Amino acid sequence: MKRIWLAMLVVFGALFGGAALAQGVTLHISCGAVGQELTLCKEETQAWAKQTGNTVIVVSTPNSTTDRLALYQQQLGAQSDAVDVYQIDVTYPGILGSYFIDLSKYFSQSDLSNYIPAYIQNDQYEGKQIAVPWFADAGVLYYRKDLLQKYGYTSPPTTWAELTSMAQKIQAGERAAGNDKFWGFVWQGNSYEGLTCDALEWIYSYGGGTIVDPQGNITINNEKAAQALSMAASWVNTISPPGVLSYQEEEARGVWQAGNAAFMRNWPYAYSLGESADSPIKGKFDIAVLPKASTADGQHAATLGGWQLAVSRFSKHPAQAAALVKYLTSKDVEIERAVKGSFEPSWPSLYTNAQVDAAYPFFARLHDVFASAVARPSTATRDKYNQVSSAFWTAVHNVLSGQAQANQALGGLEQQLTRIKGAGW
Amino acid sequence: MQQTAVKKRTAKGELSLEARRARTAWLFLAPSLIVVLLVAGYPLYRTIQLSLTQTNLLQFPLKSHFVGLLNYKFLLQDSQWWDSVKNTVIFTVFSVSIETLLGLGIALLVNAKFPGRGAMRTAMLIPWAIPTVVSAQMWRWMYNDVYGVINDLMMKVGLSHKAYAWLANPKLMLPAVISVDVWKTTPFMALLLLAGLQTIPNELYEAGRVDGATPWQNFLRVTLPLLRPALLIALIFRTLDALRVFDVIYVMTGTNPTTMSMAVYSRQQLVDFGALGYGSALSVGIFVIIAIFVVIYVVSLRVEVD
Numbered sequence: 001m002k003r004i005w006l007a008m009l010v011v012f013g014a015l016f017g018g019a020a021l022a023q024g025v026t027l028h029i030s031c032g033a034v035g036q037e038l039t040l041c042k043e044e045t046q047a048w049a050k051q052t053g054n055t056v057i058v059v060s061t062p063n064s065t066t067d068r069l070a071l072y073q074q075q076l077g078a079q080s081d082a083v084d085v086y087q088i089d090v091t092y093p094g095i096l097g098s099y100f101i102d103l104s105k106y107f108s109q110s111d112l113s114n115y116i117p118a119y120i121q122n123d124q125y126e127g128k129q130i131a132v133p134w135f136a137d138a139g140v141l142y143y144r145k146d147l148l149q150k151y152g153y154t155s156p157p158t159t160w161a162e163l164t165s166m167a168q169k170i171q172a173g174e175r176a177a178g179n180d181k182f183w184g185f186v187w188q189g190n191s192y193e194g195l196t197c198d199a200l201e202w203i204y205s206y207g208g209g210t211i212v213d214p215q216g217n218i219t220i221n222n223e224k225a226a227q228a229l230s231m232a233a234s235w236v237n238t239i240s241p242p243g244v245l246s247y248q249e250e251e252a253r254g255v256w257q258a259g260n261a262a263f264m265r266n267w268p269y270a271y272s273l274g275e276s277a278d279s280p281i282k283g284k285f286d287i288a289v290l291p292k293a294s295t296a297d298g299q300h301a302a303t304l305g306g307w308q309l310a311v312s313r314f315s316k317h318p319a320q321a322a323a324l325v326k327y328l329t330s331k332d333v334e335i336e337r338a339v340k341g342s343f344e345p346s347w348p349s350l351y352t353n354a355q356v357d358a359a360y361p362f363f364a365r366l367h368d369v370f371a372s373a374v375a376r377p378s379t380a381t382r383d384k385y386n387q388v389s390s391a392f393w394t395a396v397h398n399v400l401s402g403q404a405q406a407n408q409a410l411g412g413l414e415q416q417l418t419r420i421k422g423a424g425w
Numbered sequence: 426m427q428q429t430a431v432k433k434r435t436a437k438g439e440l441s442l443e444a445r446r447a448r449t450a451w452l453f454l455a456p457s458l459i460v461v462l463l464v465a466g467y468p469l470y471r472t473i474q475l476s477l478t479q480t481n482l483l484q485f486p487l488k489s490h491f492v493g494l495l496n497y498k499f500l501l502q503d504s505q506w507w508d509s510v511k512n513t514v515i516f517t518v519f520s521v522s523i524e525t526l527l528g529l530g531i532a533l534l535v536n537a538k539f540p541g542r543g544a545m546r547t548a549m550l551i552p553w554a555i556p557t558v559v560s561a562q563m564w565r566w567m568y569n570d571v572y573g574v575i576n577d578l579m580m581k582v583g584l585s586h587k588a589y590a591w592l593a594n595p596k597l598m599l600p601a602v603i604s605v606d607v608w609k610t611t612p613f614m615a616l617l618l619l620a621g622l623q624t625i626p627n628e629l630y631e632a633g634r635v636d637g638a639t640p641w642q643n644f645l646r647v648t649l650p651l652l653r654p655a656l657l658i659a660l661i662f663r664t665l666d667a668l669r670v671f672d673v674i675y676v677m678t679g680t681n682p683t684t685m686s687m688a689v690y691s692r693q694q695l696v697d698f699g700a701l702g703y704g705s706a707l708s709v710g711i712f713v714i715i716a717i718f719v720v721i722y723v724v725s726l727r728v729e730v731d
Binding site for chain 1: 481482483484485487566568569570571572588589590591592593594595678679680681682693696697698699
């Protein structure tokens with residue numbers, strides 16, 4: 001009798017292969033390692049591995065988005081199956097889209113409608129859903145509650161003109177009070193991807209479009225965009241330090257967190273750092289939606305950041321990889337990530353979730369920010385996005401540093417973008 | 426005797442001694458030559474081959490088509506490339522000449538006998554020992570206009586009344602980057618020159634002193650001529666190194682056109698834009714420019730040796 005059972009087992013084993021009976025498949029996922037990212041990623045993937053009987057190995061990657069892109073390009077360009085699930089930046093879908101599988105096979109329309117629509121749109125490549133948003137990020141305005149109150153303001157500025165006059169008044173007052181290092185407004189003005197994010201917010205808030213529109217037309221050379229850039233150029237050396245033209249996120253935060261600025265444009269990550277125990281501005285600041293232009297068609301704008309999960313087309317186990325993506329971007333995991341690591345969920349409904357709000361009250365205000373989110377034109381410009389962005393930030397930097405007038409710089413930029421576009425994106 | 430013997434054998438159709446020697450020499454050289462061909466020759470060949478194509482690294486499947494000299498034609502008209510060449514040459518000329526002068530001064534100083542000389546020689550190497558990426562980031566913070574220590578010191582000492590934005594002001598950016606390179610690489614220059622100084626026998630200075638030469642005359646007539654070979658080698662090393670400059674500029678000012686070097690521009694095309702074809706053409710351009718400098722140096726060095 002025993003022998004018959006054994007024989008049947010052998011037959012079954014032969015029929016369904018080792019995988020069905022043994023430990024399942026092995027997946028590799030690339031996770032970021034900024035702050036708590038890596039720890040959380042390991043915990044979550046292990047939980048999934050335990051549930052499904054598969055094995056997940058976490059591969060850590062460089063922190064800088066440019067370096068990570070370079071690494072992915074090498075791996076994918078070599079058609080390597082070393083990584084199944086990639087954590088990709090919001091600008092990668094257009095650049096690397098041809099390397100990822102269509103996830104709409106695994107996610108239904110109603111599944112996808114749970115996520116912030118701007119991301120779902122951003123993560124499409126040639127009509128395919130090549131990625132699903134994991135956590136969100138967007139530009140926000142930080143302001144000093146204590147200083148606004150001190151100078152008689154009851155609410156944060158809603159227009160750029162208001163911000164400028166408030167910054168001037170506070171800066172003059174604080175300097176007269178003895179802090180000669182005090183500045184009104186700090187942001188990211190270095191010539192790099194961050195300047196593209198900041199400048200897109202100014203231009204979009206003036207109704208000046210998104211550099212290249214979703215149909216791929218070059219729209220940047222317009223009067224509203226020029227007005228927006230002239231406004232920003234007027235800040236340099238008046239309410240913003242001259243060195244702002246070399247600042248990235250961390251330099252801006254350096255000035256802000258030391259208590260030397262009234263306003264800052266930055267990403268939400270600076271919030272928890274500003275609230276840390278040894279921070280001089282702990283409890284003295286809050287965040288709001290970035291201001292808009294005072295004109296009739298002015299609108300709030302926040303450049304989208306954030307990270308997505310995508311499955312490599314070279315993966316040997318696309319179905320399991322897609323299941324892992326589905327698990328990691330599920331409601332429960334996103335709540336856990338928000339509470340444990342202050343990662344902004346990609347589910348809009350979670351910004352009013354009681355559990356999340358109890359841990360981070362400022363998340364409720366981010367809901368408005370994401371409502372005004374604007375994506376960089378990476379989907380439209382595809383693999384030429386980096387060239388477009390580089391040409392854009394260089395032109396903007398020239399205006400900010402006074403080497404060119406806004407109109408003239410935008411005209412030159414349009415020509416340059418036309419050349420980059422060539423026969424099409 | 427020997428000569429006639431050699432001639433005899435040659436007459437018989439055997440290899441002459443000279444030819445046999447040459448063959449043995451080639452045999453001994455072969456391993457190194459093969460290694461050089463593999464690690465230097467093949468990549469160079471591939472780069473030149475790629476530079477004649479239009480290849481986009483960012484597309485799957487990888488498409489590559491032959492375009493002849495189109496990339497080079499564009500390179501000649503590309504103002505960003507010529508700006509980066511200009512930046513690199515300015516960077517090289519200023520950094521290498523300042524480093525040589527300072528390095529020579531320091532080498533003379535630590536060549537003299539004084540208590541604590543060993544400790545001094547070790548300490549002076551510290552800037553050179555710190556990885557460039559680390560020290561460049563450090564300097565970036567020190568140059569900051571609001572919380573940077575350099576502005577703070579200058580204002581405290583009374584050198585200036587206002588804070589300078591070292592890495593934002595187009596006029597100050599390149600000088601700021603050059604001074605970091607000078608800070609970092611002067612020790613290397615000093616080390617090479619110190620080695621040269623130590624080969625000069627002391628008797629020559631004593632002879633000079635006996636003949637009544639002043640220290641200045643001793644320096645001009647004894648030290649400098651004898652140091653020349655070491656000086657030239659140090660100059661070649663540093664010039665070729667400076668022409669390839671990447672890390673200090675990339676970390677401090679990124680791809681800002683005001684300071685962009687040839688290597689930074691080529692990396693931007695190759696990595697950020699995935700333009701394998703044009704990026705390779707730029708790499709060949711860098712190769713040609715460095716080759717020009719090598720020829721200039723080698724010619725002047727040969728004149729020196731003769």
